Amino acid sequence: MKRIALAVATTAVALISTDTLAYAQTNGGIIDVATIGEPPTLDPMASTADLVGIITQHMFETLYTFDAKWGPTPLLAAALPTVSEDGMTLTIPLRTGIKFHDDSVMTAADVVASLERWIKIATRGKQAGEVITGITATDDSTVTITLSKPFAPLLALLSLNNAAAIIIPAANAAQDPLTSFIGTGPYKLKERLPDQYIQLVRFDGYQSLGGEIDGYGGARNQYLDEIRFVPVPDPNTRIGAAMAGQYDYVDQLPVEAFQQITDGATEPVVLAPFGWPVFMMNTKEGLNADIRVRKAIQAALAPEDMMLAAFGSEDFFSIDAAWYPDSFSWHSEVGTEAYKPLGDTETAKALLAEAGYDGSPLRILTSRQYEFHYKMALVAQAYLEAAGFKVQLDVVEWATLTTNRADPALWDIYITHSPFLPEPSLMGIMSDTSPGWWATDAKHAAVEAFNAESDPAKRAELFVEVQKVIYDEVPGYKVGNFNALAAQNPALDGVTPSPWPYFWNAYLTE
Amino acid sequence: MIRSAFNRIFGMLIVMALVVTIVFVIVRVTPGDPAAVMLGPDATAADIASLRQRLGLDASIPQQFLSYIGGILRGDFGQSIFLNMPVTDALWQRAEPTFFLTVFSLTIATLIALPVGVLSAYWRGSAFDQAATTLAMFAASIPSFWLGLIFMQFFAVKLGWFDTSGYGGPGASFGERMHHLVLPAVTLGLISSALITRFTRASMLDVLNDDYVRTARSKGMSEWRVVVKHALKNALIPILTVIGLTAALLISGAIVTETVFGLPGVGSLIVSAVLRRDYPLIQGALLVVAGLYVLVNFIIDMLYLIVDPRVRY
Numbered sequence: 001m002k003r004i005a006l007a008v009a010t011t012a013v014a015l016i017s018t019d020t021l022a023y024a025q026t027n028g029g030i031i032d033v034a035t036i037g038e039p040p041t042l043d044p045m046a047s048t049a050d051l052v053g054i055i056t057q058h059m060f061e062t063l064y065t066f067d068a069k070w071g072p073t074p075l076l077a078a079a080l081p082t083v084s085e086d087g088m089t090l091t092i093p094l095r096t097g098i099k100f101h102d103d104s105v106m107t108a109a110d111v112v113a114s115l116e117r118w119i120k121i122a123t124r125g126k127q128a129g130e131v132i133t134g135i136t137a138t139d140d141s142t143v144t145i146t147l148s149k150p151f152a153p154l155l156a157l158l159s160l161n162n163a164a165a166i167i168i169p170a171a172n173a174a175q176d177p178l179t180s181f182i183g184t185g186p187y188k189l190k191e192r193l194p195d196q197y198i199q200l201v202r203f204d205g206y207q208s209l210g211g212e213i214d215g216y217g218g219a220r221n222q223y224l225d226e227i228r229f230v231p232v233p234d235p236n237t238r239i240g241a242a243m244a245g246q247y248d249y250v251d252q253l254p255v256e257a258f259q260q261i262t263d264g265a266t267e268p269v270v271l272a273p274f275g276w277p278v279f280m281m282n283t284k285e286g287l288n289a290d291i292r293v294r295k296a297i298q299a300a301l302a303p304e305d306m307m308l309a310a311f312g313s314e315d316f317f318s319i320d321a322a323w324y325p326d327s328f329s330w331h332s333e334v335g336t337e338a339y340k341p342l343g344d345t346e347t348a349k350a351l352l353a354e355a356g357y358d359g360s361p362l363r364i365l366t367s368r369q370y371e372f373h374y375k376m377a378l379v380a381q382a383y384l385e386a387a388g389f390k391v392q393l394d395v396v397e398w399a400t401l402t403t404n405r406a407d408p409a410l411w412d413i414y415i416t417h418s419p420f421l422p423e424p425s426l427m428g429i430m431s432d433t434s435p436g437w438w439a440t441d442a443k444h445a446a447v448e449a450f451n452a453e454s455d456p457a458k459r460a461e462l463f464v465e466v467q468k469v470i471y472d473e474v475p476g477y478k479v480g481n482f483n484a485l486a487a488q489n490p491a492l493d494g495v496t497p498s499p500w501p502y503f504w505n506a507y508l509t510e
Numbered sequence: 511m512i513r514s515a516f517n518r519i520f521g522m523l524i525v526m527a528l529v530v531t532i533v534f535v536i537v538r539v540t541p542g543d544p545a546a547v548m549l550g551p552d553a554t555a556a557d558i559a560s561l562r563q564r565l566g567l568d569a570s571i572p573q574q575f576l577s578y579i580g581g582i583l584r585g586d587f588g589q590s591i592f593l594n595m596p597v598t599d600a601l602w603q604r605a606e607p608t609f610f611l612t613v614f615s616l617t618i619a620t621l622i623a624l625p626v627g628v629l630s631a632y633w634r635g636s637a638f639d640q641a642a643t644t645l646a647m648f649a650a651s652i653p654s655f656w657l658g659l660i661f662m663q664f665f666a667v668k669l670g671w672f673d674t675s676g677y678g679g680p681g682a683s684f685g686e687r688m689h690h691l692v693l694p695a696v697t698l699g700l701i702s703s704a705l706i707t708r709f710t711r712a713s714m715l716d717v718l719n720d721d722y723v724r725t726a727r728s729k730g731m732s733e734w735r736v737v738v739k740h741a742l743k744n745a746l747i748p749i750l751t752v753i754g755l756t757a758a759l760l761i762s763g764a765i766v767t768e769t770v771f772g773l774p775g776v777g778s779l780i781v782s783a784v785l786r787r788d789y790p791l792i793q794g795a796l797l798v799v800a801g802l803y804v805l806v807n808f809i810i811d812m813l814y815l816i817v818d819p820r821v822r823y
Binding site for chain 1: 667
């Protein structure tokens with residue numbers, strides 16, 4: 001029964017995503033969206049948190065966004081940038097007549113001021129800022145970005161909705177923290193009562209790009225009058241709310257609640273696959289500074305059992321060594337031989353002996369904020385101990401983890417997860433400064449070649465090299481792919497399942 | 511009585527000073543910091559350090575403490591880092607659901623506990639007494655989140671009489687907001703009634719055997735007058751204490767219940783402030799809560815003086 005229901009949910013999702021326009025859309029209506037909590041800020045430049053991106057992408061827009069195949073596509077820009085021969089100058093044409101929520105018209109000066117704010121305060125902007133040497137307004141509707149070296153990930157960084165390169169009026173660009181939430185998005189902020197609701201209403205001056213709907217790109221229709229984001233932090237309460245049908249969309253439900261949701265007043269929405277859990281290795285200090293120890297860990301871990309413990313049923317995860325699933329152009333199985341679904345204790349023992357392991361504890365830093373992290377840690381502990389490791393689980397709450405992981409003296413492995421990011425350069429492991437501090441010559445060679453190439457097909461080939469180095473040097477261990485579960489009102493249509501759900505193009509049928 | 515009150519107030523001030531200091535130190539020595547939470551999972555160490563500097567968290571702890579104390583003395587509890595508003599405004603915004611939740615649950619608890627406790631004591635050893643004592647024990651052992659979820663399943667999910675969570679959307683009327691408080695109030699009321707019932711019963715048993723009760727009966731007074739006018743009035747002191755402490759507990763935020771029902775009250779504010787390491791808000795909220803506790807205790811102590819003139823401090 002559960003499998004049939006799951007198949008129906010997944011098929012429905014496929015139908016919704018491919019045939020959104022098959023139903024008659026009606027204007028009007030208010031939807032309530034239950035989120036996992038109150039966002040730490042409404043300034044999408046200031047945070048990399050997904051929750052911030054999910055809400056603010058309705059209020060603010062970027063020059064580019066992602067199409068259904070996760071390729072960059074224009075949003076406030078009129079076209080993809082023209083790139084000079086040497087790859088160091090990008091000329092971006094802007095759409096004209098775009099209005100901000102305060103009815104002022106967007107100009108190249110606003111774009112320059114916004115991008116300058118982005119490279120100054122946003123985590124991803126700073127990353128781009130390392131290679132950006134100038135941002136200038138060539139004329140009223142053209143902006144030119146000059147670089148110190150070719151940097152292919154720039155377009156993806158400009159398209160992302162967290163630590164986002166949003167365009168705001170130049171007059172507000174000096175605000176830090178942002179206090180005027182004026183964007184160009186299809187919905188504008190009406191009222192925010194923290195921990196109670198964030199009320200967004202239709203922006204009448206909005207100009208949709210038009211054309212076919214294509215992922216986050218293409219037409220953005222404003223069928224709904226209002227979207228209200230309501231924080232419901234307790235997962236059990238979100239399950240209850242989904243069963244009762246109190247909200248039109250309930251985000252991030254525990255996958256084990258699938259049957260309850262199916263039996264309730266809303267319909268389950270499964271996003272398969274959603275992302276990956278990863279064990280990040282501290283390559284800078286301690287046991288894992290020795291690559292042989294990291295390789296022993298890679299051999300010892302049994303992802304199949306870890307994922308089963310974490311997600312309860314094979315319906316909600318898959319065992320996949322590739323860093324990207326086959327729905328992405330980055331997918332490749334090459335170089336992943338070291339990933340053993342059932343673990344390889346004997347090889348692990350041999351590698352550990354070779355490393356001259358002295359029995360000092362391997363410290364795994366984790367949290368119960370995400371119960372699946374903790375469950376994976378428990379299974380990993382058993383397999384690591386079988387291979388001869390002495391394991392110390394440091395279970396702390398999430399805020400402590402985010403602080404402690406920044407100190408290389410405090411941990412050997414920390415557990416985190418991420419949705420599949422459209423551009424591999426956005427993964428923490430690609431940066432030398434992200435906790436784990438992986439910085440080797442082999443990495444730099446592979447990553448720099450990947451970042452310098454602009455041709456998408458060649459980049460996919462170059463990512464295979466990056467993946468090979470990851471498996472070779474084990475700066476992190478990707479455990480598998482897992483699915484996400486949400487629930488939606490049967491009368492709500494036009495929502496495309498996504499890691500960052502959005503509600504322009506959504507409408508109520510009753 | 512005035513002298514007693516002054517003594518009490520002096521003691522209160524010392525307690526508050528200790529609370530301010532202890533809370534300040536505890537939140538600072540707890541790992542985790544607001545900058546990391548605000549910037550999100552992919553923030554770099556350099557980003558976090560620069561935000562810490564902007565928030566003034568890079569100053570030494572004694573420096574931060576002095577500026578905090580200076581603020582309190584001027585009536586400034588600081589600015590919430592995440593809500594971007596003064597701490598007092600944030601607390602004031604959350605006062606309504608917590609206040610009414612307290613009033614409703616305390617009313618429910620008292621309406622159940624007083625008659626049941628009195629009758630249990632009066633019919634000591636009877637089937638009623640045994641049933642009431644067992645039920646009270648049972649209610650006292652139920653975790654509030656569990657009872658809340660059970661009520662939610664039945665009354666909200668199955669019957670659809672109430673919303674599962676929240677406090678009403680934009681423009682919700684007073685009545686709609688109060689409707690959201692029914693399930694949490696019943697949950698808390700039932701659980702709180704257990705303790706008050708047990709205290710009422712025990713306290714009544716003490717006085718029902720006293721000489722003056724026998725004297726009252728021998729004078730031919732009606733049982734109602736004997737029990738309510740003579741016995742209950744004298745049994746009230748410990749009962750008042752328990753009711754007062756329950757009220758203080760509820761005002762300080764029925765933390766778990768508010769979280770389960772998604773109520774934007776003081777309890778859930780404290781929880782989210784702790785999870786986000788919003789230092790000024792944690793400090794301000796705990797200071798207010800401790801202040802309320804101390805105040806309720808003070809009021810109870812003063813009530814003792816009125817109810818029982820023999821009491822001296």
